[in-house]
Structure formats: structure tokens, C-alpha cells
Amino acid sequence: MSELLEVGDRVVARARPGEQVEALVLRSSDTEVRVYEGEIESFSSAQSHGVGVRVVVDGRQGFAYAGTLDDDVLAETVAEARDNAAFGEPDEFNGLAEPDGVPVAELDLYRDGLLAVPTDDKIALAQELERAVKGADARITGVESAEYVDSVGDAAVVTSTGVRTSGRESACYVAAYVLAEEDGDTQTGFGFSVGREPADLDVARAAADAAERATRLLGATKPSGGRVAVVLDPYVTAQFLAILGATLSGDAVLKGRSLFADRLGETVGSDRLTLVDDPTDARAFTAGQTDGEGLATRRNVLVEGGTLRRFVHNTYTGRRSGAASTGSAIRSGFKSTPGAGCQALSLLPGDRTQAELIADVGDGILVQSVSGLHSGVNPVSGDFSTGAEGLRISGGAVGEPLREFTIASTIQKMLADVVAVGSDLEWLPMSAAGVSLVIGDVTISGA
Amino acid sequence: MLDEAVIQRTLGAALRTGGEWAEIFVEDKRSSSAVLDDGKVEELTSGRDRGAGIRVVVGETTGFAHTADLSEDGLRTAAEAAAAAARGGSGGTRVADLSRHTAPRPNEVGVAPEDVAKATKVELLTRADRVARDQGSAITQVMARYGDSRRKILIANSDGLLTGDDQVKTLFSVSCVAFGDTGMQTGRESVGHTIGFELFDQYDVEDLARRAAERALTKLHAKPAPSGTLPVVIGKGGGGVLFHEACGHGLEADLVGKSASAFKGKVGEQVASPLITLVDDGTIAGEWGCFAVDDEGRPAQRNTLIEDGVLTDYMWDHLRARKEGRESSGNGRRQSYQHLPMVRMTNTVITNGDTDPDDIVAGTDKGVYVAQLGGGQVNTATGDFVFGMTEAYLIEGGRITDPIREGNLIGNGPEVLTRIDALGNDFAMGSPGMCGKDGQGVPVGDGVPTLRVTALTVGGTAA
Numbered sequence: 001m002s003e004l005l006e007v008g009d010r011v012v013a014r015a016r017p018g019e020q021v022e023a024l025v026l027r028s029s030d031t032e033v034r035v036y037e038g039e040i041e042s043f044s045s046a047q048s049h050g051v052g053v054r055v056v057v058d059g060r061q062g063f064a065y066a067g068t069l070d071d072d073v074l075a076e077t078v079a080e081a082r083d084n085a086a087f088g089e090p091d092e093f094n095g096l097a098e099p100d101g102v103p104v105a106e107l108d109l110y111r112d113g114l115l116a117v118p119t120d121d122k123i124a125l126a127q128e129l130e131r132a133v134k135g136a137d138a139r140i141t142g143v144e145s146a147e148y149v150d151s152v153g154d155a156a157v158v159t160s161t162g163v164r165t166s167g168r169e170s171a172c173y174v175a176a177y178v179l180a181e182e183d184g185d186t187q188t189g190f191g192f193s194v195g196r197e198p199a200d201l202d203v204a205r206a207a208a209d210a211a212e213r214a215t216r217l218l219g220a221t222k223p224s225g226g227r228v229a230v231v232l233d234p235y236v237t238a239q240f241l242a243i244l245g246a247t248l249s250g251d252a253v254l255k256g257r258s259l260f261a262d263r264l265g266e267t268v269g270s271d272r273l274t275l276v277d278d279p280t281d282a283r284a285f286t287a288g289q290t291d292g293e294g295l296a297t298r299r300n301v302l303v304e305g306g307t308l309r310r311f312v313h314n315t316y317t318g319r320r321s322g323a324a325s326t327g328s329a330i331r332s333g334f335k336s337t338p339g340a341g342c343q344a345l346s347l348l349p350g351d352r353t354q355a356e357l358i359a360d361v362g363d364g365i366l367v368q369s370v371s372g373l374h375s376g377v378n379p380v381s382g383d384f385s386t387g388a389e390g391l392r393i394s395g396g397a398v399g400e401p402l403r404e405f406t407i408a409s410t411i412q413k414m415l416a417d418v419v420a421v422g423s424d425l426e427w428l429p430m431s432a433a434g435v436s437l438v439i440g441d442v443t444i445s446g447a
Numbered sequence: 448m449l450d451e452a453v454i455q456r457t458l459g460a461a462l463r464t465g466g467e468w469a470e471i472f473v474e475d476k477r478s479s480s481a482v483l484d485d486g487k488v489e490e491l492t493s494g495r496d497r498g499a500g501i502r503v504v505v506g507e508t509t510g511f512a513h514t515a516d517l518s519e520d521g522l523r524t525a526a527e528a529a530a531a532a533a534r535g536g537s538g539g540t541r542v543a544d545l546s547r548h549t550a551p552r553p554n555e556v557g558v559a560p561e562d563v564a565k566a567t568k569v570e571l572l573t574r575a576d577r578v579a580r581d582q583g584s585a586i587t588q589v590m591a592r593y594g595d596s597r598r599k600i601l602i603a604n605s606d607g608l609l610t611g612d613d614q615v616k617t618l619f620s621v622s623c624v625a626f627g628d629t630g631m632q633t634g635r636e637s638v639g640h641t642i643g644f645e646l647f648d649q650y651d652v653e654d655l656a657r658r659a660a661e662r663a664l665t666k667l668h669a670k671p672a673p674s675g676t677l678p679v680v681i682g683k684g685g686g687g688v689l690f691h692e693a694c695g696h697g698l699e700a701d702l703v704g705k706s707a708s709a710f711k712g713k714v715g716e717q718v719a720s721p722l723i724t725l726v727d728d729g730t731i732a733g734e735w736g737c738f739a740v741d742d743e744g745r746p747a748q749r750n751t752l753i754e755d756g757v758l759t760d761y762m763w764d765h766l767r768a769r770k771e772g773r774e775s776s777g778n779g780r781r782q783s784y785q786h787l788p789m790v791r792m793t794n795t796v797i798t799n800g801d802t803d804p805d806d807i808v809a810g811t812d813k814g815v816y817v818a819q820l821g822g823g824q825v826n827t828a829t830g831d832f833v834f835g836m837t838e839a840y841l842i843e844g845g846r847i848t849d850p851i852r853e854g855n856l857i858g859n860g861p862e863v864l865t866r867i868d869a870l871g872n873d874f875a876m877g878s879p880g881m882c883g884k885d886g887q888g889v890p891v892g893d894g895v896p897t898l899r900v901t902a903l904t905v906g907g908t909a910a
Contacts, residue, residue, distance in 0.1 A: 036507070036705070042787060043532035044511040064493040068515045073495070084491035087565050091487060144707045144828070179706060179828055186709070188828045222904075225675050255485045256588045257624055259631065335494055375822040375835030376855030376906065380624060380633050385672070385854035385906040387824075387833035404831055406857055406906025408674060443908040445674040 005166050007069050008158030011053055014078045015160040020056040020096045021078065022160070024292070025049070025069070026334045028153040031119075035126040035146050043123070052334035055081040059090035065335045093320040096159045097293035102327065104289050104296040105280040109169035113197040114150055122148045125198060129174045132207035133191070139215050142179040144188075149173055150198070157294030165294040170196050171285075173429065174206050180214035187220070189213025194285060194429045216368070217389055220401035223446040229364035229419070230407060230442055231357055231393065234426045234434025236367050237347070241432035244411065245277070245342035246379045248302050248310075250317030250328075259382045259412060260308055268308045269415030274348035275303040277312060277328070284344035285429045292331035292338040300326050302342075306415075314340040346433035350421040354436040357422055359396040361438060366391045366398055367407065382411040405446035409439075417441050448473050448601045449499075451545055451609070453519050457501070458542040458605050461526040466503040466510070466533055467540050468769075469526075470604040472742060473499045473517070474784040478596035479560065483572035485588065491565060500784040501525045503533040509766070510534075513785045543607030550739040550746035554732035556615045557645035560595035568593050571647065575621050575656040582660035585667060587631075588624035591656070595644070602744035610744040616735070616890065617646040618879060621656045625663035632669065632852075634662030635837065639879030639890070640733045662819075662838055665850050672839065672854040672907025678814035679856065679903040680807055680842060684875035685819040687893025690725060691795050691882070692823035692832040693860035694718075698727075698752050698760075699778070699790040700767040702827045709830035709861050710758060718758045719864035722800055722898075725753040727762055729777055729793035735879035735892040736793040743779035743788055750776045753864075764790045782887040792882060794892035800870025804897035807869045809845040815905055816840045816847045817856070819878075830860035833906075855906040863900055871897030 004025040011023035027049040034041040051074065052065040062085030064077045088094075130146035150172035158164050175192040191210030193202040232240065252258040260268060279288050279297040291297050293315055302310050312328035313321065317340045329338035358366060367390040376385040385408040391398040409417070422436030454471060461469035475497045482489045498515040499522060510532030514525040575591040595618070601611040620637035636659040638650045681689060697708040710718060719725070729747030731737050738747050743765045751759055763771075764779030767790060780791035808816060816839060823834030833855045840847045876894035 039506070040508045040532075042509040042511060044513075044787065045528050045532060046513045046785060048513070048515065048785060061490045063490050066494070067496040067498065077495075080493040084493060084565070087481070087488060087569050088490045089487035091489075142706050144702075144705045186828050188707070188826055256626070257631075336492070337490060371824050371826070371831075372822075372833030372835060372855045372857070375824070376833065376853070378633060378853050380631050381666075381853065382630065383853040385835075385908075387831070387855055387857040387906070404857060404859065404904065406674075406833075406855055406904060408672075408854060408906050408908045443674050445676075445904050445906050447676065 004154055004156035005158060005164060007051065008156050011051065011074055011078060012158050012160045018057060020160050022054040022096045023158050024052040024331065024334050025156045026153065028151055030151045031122060033123050033126045033148045035130050038127060040123060050334040051077060053077050053081040054337060055085045056094050056096060057085050059092055059094050060085045060088040061094045062088055063337050093316055095315065096161045097163050097295050097315040097325060098161045099163060100295060100324065102296040102298060104165065107280065107282045107287055107289050109196065109282065109287060111170050111197040113199060114152060114170040114172060117198050121198065125174055125201065125203060129176050129203050129207055132203055133176050133178050133210050136207050136211035137180065137215050139180045139182050139218065140178055140211055141181040144177045144179060146176045147174065157290065159294065163294035165290045167289050172198055172201065174201050174203055176206060176210045178210045178214045180218060182218045185218050187214050187217040192429065217401045217403055220389065220403035222404045223392065223402045223444060225445045227441055227443055229361050229438065229440050231354065231361055231364065231366045232437040232439065233366065233368045234424060234436055235428060236370050237437040238428050238430055238432040238434040239370060239373055241345045241347065242430060243373060243377055243379055245345050245432065247411065248312060248342065250311045250313035250321060250340040253311050254317055254320055257380050259380065263308050266308055267306050269303060269306045270418035271306040272350065272418050272421055273303050273306050273415060275345060276301050276348065277342040277345050279343035281344055283427045284433065285427060286344050286431045288343065291327045292329035295325055295327045297327045297343065312340055312342055314338050343431060345431060346425060347421050347435050349423050349425040349435050351423050352420060354422050354424055357420055357436055357438050358393050358398060360420065361393055362396050364393045365402060366393055384409050384411055384414060405444050407442045407444060409442045414439050448475060448599060449517065453522065454603045455542060455545060457522040457526050458603065460523050461501055461503045461530050462540050462542060462605060464530040464534060466505050466530055468504040468605055470502045470602065471499055472784055473601040474598065476596060476598040478594065480592065480594040481568050481572060482592050483576050484590040486576065488569055488572060496783060498784045499525065501529040502787065503529045505533040508533050509787065511787050540605060542605045545603055545609040546607050548608060548610040550610065552739045553730050553737040553747065554642065556643040558643040559615065560597060560617060560643055563644045571619065571652045575652045578653040579621060579623050579656040579660040582657060583664055585625045585627055585664055586623050586660050587626040590622045592620045594618040600742065608744050610740050612739045614641060614738055615643050616641050617643060619652060619655065621659040623660045623663040625667050627667035629667060632663050632666035634659045634666065637878050639735045641735060641737050642733045666852065669850040669852045671909040672851040673815065673905050673909050674907045676902050676904050678811050678899060678901055680811055680814060680816045680897065680899045681895065682816065682818045683804065683871060683873045683897045684877040684894060686817060686895045687795065687877040688820045688823050688834055688880065690797055690895065691792060691891065691893050692825040692834055693863050694725065695792050695795045696825050697827045697830060697860055698762055700761040700763045701790045703761050704767055707828045709828065713758050714760065716758055717756050718861060719753050719756040720867040721756040722867055722870040723753055723756050723864060724751065724798045726751050726798060727792050727795050731794050734794045734876060735890050741777045741779045742781045743775065745775045745777045745779060747793065748777040762790050762792065764788055780889045782889060786887050789885065791884065791889050792891050796894040797896065799872050799874045799896050801872050802869050804871035804873045807871055807897055807899050808842060808847060810869065811842045811845060811899060814842040816842050825860065832860055833857045851907065857904045857906060863903065866901045867898055868901050869899040873897055
């Protein structure tokens with residue numbers, strides 16, 4: 001890891017007078033095993049690394065990246081970023097992060113154990129998962145994929161403005177995607193288990209989830225249209241929160257792309273809603289000690305009892321909005337400059353289980369999966385429409401399976417229509433935690 | 448890109464532990480992009496990705512490793528890692544002598560992106576910004592993006608194949624936000640082709656900016672989309688993603704082979720309206736999904752998948768074709784040297800019908816006209832799909848009337864194919880797309896003439 005900091009130091013040492021230079025250096029080591037019908041279908045192993053270099057000079061910013069850490073390429077990358085900066089327009093708020101005194105949380109994100117696990121054991125985990133899924137239910141007719149994946153990643157950020165941080169994390173998961181069939185009807189389902197090392201993985205749970213998801217929709221019909229109450233399954237809520245998080249990005253706010261732009265301090269949803277972004281919560285799959293600019297991550301309360309309290313900022317959006325970075329610089333690898341975004345969102349849970357919420361709702365739909373969130377939800381206008389599947393709720397209990405319908409509303413209205421948050425908070429392998437969520441009124445289109 | 452003797456020795460190292468077939472894929476990709484947002488050029492980005500992926504096949508098992516180190520030592524280490532992953536073969540395969548194949552390019556590149564000054568690229572952005580904002584004070588935000596890439600690849604395998612390609616792509620997009628009494632709306636236009644900077648001889652960025660701004664402004668007056676099952680007329684060009692999702696993915700042989708396709712076992716059967724002929728064509732000159740050879744070295748092909756409604760074939764890559772004892776159809780693609788290839792679409796099109804598109808709208812009493820579709824998603828096993836409408840209107844009494852707000856359309860692929868009752872004679876290609884499968888993105892194109900689906904579920908909020 002000190003090796004990556006040294007690479008960063010070498011990049012930053014190339015700064016010329018009057019220039020700010022930032023290096024993000026990444027390295028990862030990955031394994032992926034896929035099995036099919038008991039045999040290894042593919043086994044991939046790889047080491048990869050890369051560097052992203054940002055140069056700011058006279059308020060102009062340029063960027064370049066390379067998928068190698070060779071010295072000659074590093075020099076070329078700095079030169080290219082510098083040349084690119086000449087074409088950016090000056091902006092007084094451009095500039096790299098500076099140490100802000102917020103202490104870095106010590107999080108347990110890396111286990112040596114991962115590297116010690118022999119390859120054959122990893123293969124065996126994938127095979128065990130495939131067997132377990134096949135045996136879980138007589139209606140399971142095939143396993144399209146069963147895989148084990150792991151990764152150890154190192155990251156370092158070094159800037160000429162005094163930031164010098166690094167981190168290491170390990171992650172692994174097993175996942176299966178399965179087919180179920182009954183009376184000529186085919187349905188699919190997935191299941192997974194995630195951990196920091198193989199010992200954390202629960203293969204039986206992954207298999208049971210995949211089988212349950214695939215079989216629960218067999219024989220599903222299309223509901224008739226109308227306005228109903230819905231209970232969102234934790235997995236669906238997490239996807240919804242990720243979209244909501246995008247509207248609270250300081251970048252979207254400053255550039256007039258957030259429907260909440262002028263609403264700090266105002267009521268934006270039901271008083272049941274408290275939304276927190278906390279990457280220092282080590283239970284979160286996306287937890288991290290430092291953000292994409294090397295500043296300490298921190299807990300940010302975004303919505304409190306339905307009132308909008310805060311947007312998330314990186315250094316640029318923080319400065320420009322007269323605030324400061326909230327430690328929320330996000331990067332997708334080394335190939336781009338940091339954005340501002342949420343990293344580990346969760347709703348403050350309530351005190352009712354999903355079964356209790358379903359009983360409270362009486363009549364409606366339990367939405368277990370949604371599709372087309374990327375195509376049918378516009379985070380700028382707030383228009384919300386997705387394909388959905390789930391179970392009918394009648395008389396306070398779940399009934400027959402439903403598929404091929406849409407749920408539609410707007411993000412604004414859905415927040416206002418939140419009736420209850422469940423007690424079943426669950427961290428999922430995405431940037432938000434799941435929890436059951438009751439929304440009192442959405443439009444269903446079906447048959 | 449690499450010395451032939453080094454390639455030969457690397458393939459030999461890959462087969463040393465008993466592998467039956469080995470391949471090396473080398474990639475050297477340079478890309479550049481520039482973004483204007485919020486009225487100013489934010490930054491230019493330059494990138495370089497270079498490395499090799501090595502595959503070794505034994506029976507049904509593939510071993511894979513990749514490296515950014517293209518020295519002979521680096522390649523040997525990767526070859527050994529891939530070989531270790533694919534163990535236990537009978538051995539005895541030797542690497543055939545390499546013989547170089549050159550496949551014809553779909554088109555030549557006019558102006559290589561590296562020969563164009565950065566200032567010239569930036570100037571396109573500022574022009575687009577100015578013109579978009581000139582469309583009205585309700586346009587409150589504009590983002591314009593320029594991107595180009597040059598991807599040189601080399602593929603060699605133990606059968607003796609040695610080939611390569613040099614793929615140049617250029618892309619431009621404009622996204623606008625309009626603000627009015629009903630809140631904010633967005634409009635986007637993009638063009639992308641497998642050509643160089645001559646893209647801008649064919650397309651005027653001011654025209655793109657104007658259309659993106661108009662799209663956002665039009666939607667300020669949009670009504671809530673209807674909710675329910677209605678006839679839907681899909682406009683030319685912008686509706687190709689319907690077929691990409693509704694049936695394209697289901698015709699990929701890797702998914703068919705695992706029974707994860709609603710089209711399994713249906714070759715020779717009538718699966719669509721007799722109006723429908725579906726072609727996947729990697730040879731269409733300059734289109735976003737074209738190439739000389741695929742990422743396994745197979746020359747691009749034009750493959751008819753559905754002819755007059757009858758399913759004629761699936762799409763194939765090397766592995767799936769080898770298993771069936773047939774030839775690949777030129778659909779083996781991968782995101783980069785860090786990924787294994789799989790069956791992917793190229794440019795997926797519905798060929799022309801013979802109806803005047805105006806007659807299709809005039810013959811629709813009540814329904815929805817979709818001028819532009821957004822992204823989509825499909826469950827290939829069940830055929831259920833969704834896709835977004837980014838520009839759509841009501842059809843009332845045979846006329847296109849009010850714009851409607853965004854929403855998803857949902858349906859079932861095999862059902863929708865049989866419900867197409869009118870096909871226009873106005874074929875056009877749509878916007879450049881990035882197709883995601885199994886975590887890998889590859890550029891794809893699609894195109895359709897105007898057509899009508901008798902019933903699709905529209906996911907709006909209006910009764």
C-alpha cells in the first residue's frame with residue numbers, strides 16, 4: 001500500500017510552480033469462478049492497476065488516466081492532464097481538497113484471510129451453491145450461473161495540497177441466477193451472500209433466496225390497473241434510495257438538475273422519513289474511510305423527519321455553495337474526476353416488521369422487484385415509472401403472485417406518501433440499505 | 448502490436464498444461480473526451496488502456512487471465528495463470544503456425560481523432576451550448592459531451608489465426624434541462640459512428656443542440672402518461688431498442704444454451720408477425736456497432752435472425768459455436784482485454800415494410816406515439832421487458848396530439864413480436880447505444896421503420 005502512496009508522491013512531485021496536482025492510484029487483485037452443471041465454466045484471475053491525474057492551474061482543470069503505473073506512462077499522463085487543463089475554462093472554485101482536520105474513522109474493511117483461501121476452496125463454494133440451489137425446490141429447472149467472486153483493492157490519493165491517504169479493502173460474494181418452471185410457466189430469481197472473506201459467506205441463504213425468488217412468481221398474473229398502496233421489499237427500497245440520493249448531490253443542485261435545489265429546510269416528505277448517508281458504518285457494503293479526494297468520510301443526515309437538511313458535497317461543490325466538502329467525493333475507478341454523491345444511504349428504521357406492515361396496509365401490493373429504473377425514472381423531473389412484480393395483499397396478508405405491471409408516481413409524491421418504514425433494515429451490495437417501506441398511493445397499470 | 452514469435456511462444460505456454468485451445472487478445476486503446484456543463488468547458492480527459500487477455504479452453508472449462516504488462520515475461524505469466532485455471536486436459540495440442548488474415552473494414556476513417564486540435568473539439572461544445580440556450584429562456588441547463596476513441600486490437604489463437612482491427616469511434620451528445628410551471632424536464636440528442644472527426648461533416652452540432660432543447664421545451668407542456676394497455680406506434684429510428692430488448696438478447700446462443708431464453712427450441716417456427724424480418728449486422732458501414740473483426744477475430748457478418756416472422760438462427764461466439772460444431776456468426780465481443788468475450792449484438796435492425804408511416808398513425812384511433820425510446824431491460828428467460836419513453840405523444844382520432852410525460856412501457860417479447868400489425872417504409876438507424884450484459888458494456892446500434900404494436904402496457908399515472 002505504501003507502494004501506491006509512493007507512486008502518488010512521484011506524480012505529485014511533477015507539479016510545477018502554481019500548479020495543483022492530484023494522483024488517485026488504484027490496484028486490485030480479482031478472482032472469479034463460474035460453475036455450470038458441476039464443472040468449472042470459467043476461472044479468471046487478474047491483477048490490475050491504474051492512475052488518474054488531475055491538474056489545476058489558474059482555475060483551469062485537466063484530467064488524464066492510464067491503466068499502468070510504469071514511470072514513462074506516469075510522466076506522459078501528467079503531461080497530458082496539464083495540456084488538457086489549458087482547454088478548461090477558469091473557475092474560481094476549481095481546486096483540490098485540502099486536509100480539513102476531520103479524523104479518519106478506523107473501519108474493519110480488510111481481512112488477510114481472503115488471500116489465504118486456496119483456489120480449490122473458492123471453486124468448491126461456487127459448486128456448493130449450485131448444488132444447494134438445485135436441491136432447494138423441485139421446480140428449479142436450471143442454474144444459469146453460479147459464481148464466486150473476490151477482490152482485494154488498494155487505493156491511495158496524494159495531492160500537492162497536502163492530502164495523502166490510502167486504504168485497503170477486501171470483498172467477496174457468491175451469487176446464483178436460477179430458472180424455475182411449473183405448468184409451462186418459467187420464472188427466474190437470484191440470490192447472493194456478501195462478505196469481507198469467504199468465512200462470512202452464507203451459501204445456504206443465497207441458495208434459498210434464489211429459489212424463493214424464482215418460484216414465488218410461478219403462475220403469476222397481471223393485475224388490473226388502479227391506485228393502490230404498496231409495500232416495497234427492502235431490495236426495492238434500496239434501489240429507490242439510490243435514485244433519491246442522486247437528487248441530493250451538490251453537483252445536481254448547483255447545476256439546476258435537482259428537484260430539491262431550493263428546498264433546504266423545507267418539508268420534502270412524510271415525517272416518517274429520516275435519511276442518512278454514512279460511509280463510516282462498516283456494515284455498509286460501500287463503507288469507506290476516505291472519499292474520492294482523500295478526505296475522511298463522515299455521517300451526513302440528509303432528511304430529518306421529512307425536512308431537507310443537507311446536500312452532499314465534494315470539494316468543488318462545497319466551495320461553490322459556500323459550504324465545505326461533506327467528504328462525499330465519489331469516483332468510478334481511476335478513469336474520471338470526482339463527482340459528489342451519496343455513498344451509504346439508509347432510512348432510519350421504524351418498529352414494525354414487514355408482516356405487521358402488510359397487516360396494517362390491508363389491501364395493496366407487496367412489490368418484490370422492479371425493472372427499468374434507469375429508463376423510467378427521471379431524477380430531474382421526478383417522473384417515476386417502473387416495471388414491477390410482487391404479491392397481492394388482501395385482508396392484511398399476502399396472496400397470489402402478480403407480474404408485468406407498472407407502478408407510477410413522482411419522486412416528490414412518493415416521499416409525501418410514505419406511511420411507514422419497517423424495522424427490517426438490511427445492508428445490501430449497493431450504495432443503500434434496504435428496509436420495508438409503505439407508500440400509500442401509487443398508480444398501477446396492468447391488464 | 449506484438450512480435451509474431453512472441454505470440455507463438457505465449458500461446459505455447461498457455462497450452463503447456465494440457466489446454467485444448469488458447470487465444471491471446473491484445474488491446475491498445477486511446478480515448479479523449481471533453482465536457483461542457485453549466486455554461487463552461489469543465490475539463491478534457493485523455494486515457495490510455497493497454498494490455499492482453501489470455502484464454503485457455505479445456506473441455507467445458509475456460510481459464511482466463513489478463514495483464515497490462517506486454518513484455519514476453521508478462522505475457523508468459525498471464526498465460527501460465529490462465530493455463531493453471533484450465534487444468535486437467537489431455538494435452539497434445541500444439542499451436543498451428545500463425546497465418547495473418549485481414550478482414551475488410553466496413554469503412555475507412557476520414558480524419559483520425561488524434562489529428563484534430565483539442566481547441567477544435569472544444570469549439571463544438573461551446574457552439575452547442577450557445578444554440579441550445581438560444582432556443583428559449585426556459586432552457587436552464589445544458590451539458591454537451593464530445594468523445595472519441597481509437598482501439599487497436601490483435602487476436603491470435605492456437606488454430607493459427609492472426610488478425611486485428613483498428614476501430615475509431617466518435618460521439619457527441621447534448622442534454623438540456625427546461626424549467627416551467629410544471630417543474631423541470633429534460634431533452635437529449637446524441638450521434639455516434641464508427642468513423643473519425645468527419646462525423647461533423649455529416650451532423651451539425653447546432654442542429655443536435657436545437658433538437659435536444661426543443662425536446663425538453665415540448666415536455667414542459669406534457670400531460671401525465673396514460674396508464675393501461677394501448678396500441679403504441681413506435682417512430683422510425685428511435686424504436687430499435689424495443690427489438691434489442693424484446694427479442695435480441697433472447698437470440699444470443701449463450702443464453703439459449705442455458706435455457707435462459709424464451710426462444711429456445713424455436714428455430715423454424717413462426718415467432719413474430721409475418722411483417723418482421725430481424726437482422727443483426729456488424730458490417731453496416733460507419734454504424735456504432737460495426738467492426739472488421741469481432742473480439743475473437745471473426746469477420747463481421749450480416750445475420751438474419753427472423754425472416755418474415757420465422758426464427759432462422761441465433762447469434763454465436765467461438766465457444767458456443769464450437770460446442771455445436773458450427774461456425775461463429777461474428778458476435779463474440781468483449782468490453783476490453785480485461786473481460787472474457789461472450790455473445791453480443793452488433794447493429795440490430797428491422798428491415799423496411801411497405802406502409803406509409805402517416806397511414807399507420809392515421810389508422811390508430813387512440814394510442815401512444817413514441818418518438819424516442821430510452822434504455823431498456825429484459826429478462827430473457829421469461830421475455831418480460833421494460834423500456835423508457837423519453838419523447839412520446841398521445842394519438843387521438845388518428846392524429847398525434849399532446850406530448851406526455853416520461854414513463855416505462857412494459858411487455859413480453861414473444862407476445863409483442865406477434866402483435867405488430869403495421870410496418871412503415873421509412874427505416875432509419877437510431878441513437879448510439881451501450882448494451883450492458885453480465886457487467887460488460889459494448890457499443891451497439893439499432894434501427895427500425897415506424898411500426899405499430901396493437902397492445903403494450905403504458906406505465907403512466909393518468910386514468
